[in-house]
Amino acid sequence: MAQRKARGVVTVADVAEHAGVSPGTVSKALNGRGQLKSETRQRVLASAEKLGFAPNLLARSLLSGRTYTVGVLTTDSVGRFTIPLLTGAEDALGAGQMSMLLCESRGDAIREQHYLRVLMARRVDGIIITGRSSNVRPSLGQDFPIPVVYALCQSDSMEDLSVLHDDEKGAEMAVNHLVETGRSRIAHVSGPPRHAATQNRSRGAATALAAAGLSLVLGEPLHGEWSEAWGREAAQRLMRSGERFNGVFCASDQIARGVADGLREGGVAVPEDVGIVGVDNWLPMAEASRPPLTTIDLNLAELGHIAATRLLSAIEGKDAASGIERVPAFLVKRRSTEIG
Amino acid sequence: MAQRKARGVVTVADVAEHAGVSPGTVSKALNGRGQLKSETRQRVLASAEKLGFAPNLLARSLLSGRTYTVGVLTTDSVGRFTIPLLTGAEDALGAGQMSMLLCESRGDAIREQHYLRVLMARRVDGIIITGRSSNVRPSLGQDFPIPVVYALCQSDSMEDLSVLHDDEKGAEMAVNHLVETGRSRIAHVSGPPRHAATQNRSRGAATALAAAGLSLVLGEPLHGEWSEAWGREAAQRLMRSGERFNGVFCASDQIARGVADGLREGGVAVPEDVGIVGVDNWLPMAEASRPPLTTIDLNLAELGHIAATRLLSAIEGKDAASGIERVPAFLVKRRSTEIG
DNA sequence: AATGTTTCTGAAACCGTTTGCGGGAAATCC
């Protein structure tokens, strides 16, 4: 193979030689620092251009102490929820010329420690911890040497900044929409009772119902898995219960789709007889459902964007925010709640 | 905020002072090089441990010319297909202590060029180009200064190495499975005719049918979108065609699920009357389908693993493979083809 | 005791870039 040096990488020294100046002058010319005769600057620029010079970011980082890199550590594996988040984060970081180093700890604490060491050894400027966890996760600690932001998963310390989606307000919007489209007898089909998301969504639903002077059909949310099968079963239960209902707020699009299928097959028309709202705006579910689902979009790309922006602020030295920042959800209207 | 230098980063010099040796000796002790008295080595190790020394990878890279980093450039955005691929790649890279720098070009050529420059400036050791593209993508060129592997999307140059899933063999397996479970009148519901995946899957299906002495019901594949709605429509068409059929090979799980729904609602029993096989093993579809889908898993995690392994080989200087490497798919049996 | 051999350690160079400082050359002033 080629020699290391022969690899065709152009250095400031090469540019300097070509332009007949010293390496220091090259640096100043390219970075617009120092006092250079404009003719010299032009000459250096021309040489750099001609040789295809690209400064070695490693060398620069070594000196400046900044790597313009952030680590993204996903606690569970990269999943459906992490994708829009990564995209949003990259938007914010890319604008600041920063790059993302991606690590999947897959829920393994050993692996997480390993990756943290790697990220520190690489001298990343900051870390985003993310991953869908049904509950609060342990903080890295206040003495962690670089800024850390938790996105989508909450740190157990309020000294940290956790950027989270807003389940509760989202649920309120969902129920309000059902009410606004004329549904007064609303049921709630949700996920496993121990999940934070389940609890928050139930709470939001309760708040909105109370505000409208309504109460939940069957009195309680129906709890089950995050699956279509559960949604179908819940639809059966609702129909068999004898209770009248004309709206269902489902804690996920999968559940909502199951409910829609269950109702249709039970002879109940959606949206004419019953309106349905889901959560996630997961397109393959929401759009493929019959009818397509009105749903709460948790705005995960925005969440990623905000998390990255906050991290950048902390890196810049602006005093770091802490506590919990909730990103507003929004409603996406589709046929499942259409009226008239 | 804290001073840059006061940031508590421990250097070899600190360890050296603490252990009463020179920096060079510290390096040798920690890396097991050179000839050191074992007592000295122990003393240095103890000091490093005590001070929490973590070597600065930047400094090491600057000298060694290797960054132990690979760039992962996704042409379209990170999507459903990219996730398992990233996981597989990380497995292979992590074992070699390498990290992934993630860039999304989102189908924008300008952005792609930008990211390539960034990756080069960061002196990554190699690049994986990935992303679902329905057809061949332009090569970065043979004079690109570092190794490149194309994963999941094919380069238009055979000088490059493209690691691809095996649509054709996968389709053969699907059809063979239908034949083995007793179906002899098999239809094929596929995607948009211009997609390479569509064509390859059709070709594989044709091969397997020919080998079994059978021919396609309706003579031609049915082409449509990659959606459930199209699957349902295709099911209608099949039922209305008057042709008898007892097996359907669908080019995706979404289509397959649509077909399953369409048939069930048309009074055709799956798997008793008709067996269905899909492609993707996309769990939310395959498992939520009624009945759950037998499907071809394209083995994308393995694809990512192989792509990363090949890239590592090229980086290590072993002569780089080129052309196309196909990763075998495998069949996942579920109820949609069950017999007896 | 002088020389040769082996074993260990430290000094210094190096990677590629940035930057403060000093100095030479040219321009300005008296």
Place this chain on the structure above:
DNA sequence: GGATTTCCCGCAAACGGTTTCAGAAACATT
């Protein structure tokens, strides 16, 4: 023409490790 000032540019140190090489120290040999 000499003293200042101004304007450019080069020198060298620094970042934090690794590696080479020379040489000191310890030991063996004659």
